[in-house]
Amino acid sequence: MEGKFTVFEHMYRDAGNFKTAGRLLLSGQDANAEAAIRGCLEWSDQFVAEQIGVPALCNEHWESVGEDPSDLDHAFHEFVGLRDATKEDLTLTVWGLLELVVGRMQIAAGKWDVTLSPNCDL
DSSP states (O other): OOSOEEEEEEEEEOTTOOEEEEEEEEEOOOTTHHHHHHTTOBTTTEEOHHHHTOOOOHHHHHHHHTOOOOTTOOSOEEEEEEEEOOTTGGGSOEEEEHHHHHHHHHHHTTOOOGGGSGGGGO
């Protein structure tokens, strides 16, 4: 696979501190992208996955912890960081463009809408 790729790492962490990690392979690289994203997040690392079109990790989370949705769940996902893709990462399907994710984050900054998540009423 030619070109430059970035991995977007995020997680869903419930109120009991049980975590489910996720990663997306993005086309493109930008040394300023992580700082741009971090400037958009709620409480320095939180975002609503559904609002920016990033696949939510909630179903995988509930499956991995062996529970149904509960009062420990909420609408936010945690941004872990960006990193250059490794050879192993290149086996993932390219999810989208890095610049698209940054742009969606910038549009949502300061206006995170928890009602877009099915977890907002849990």
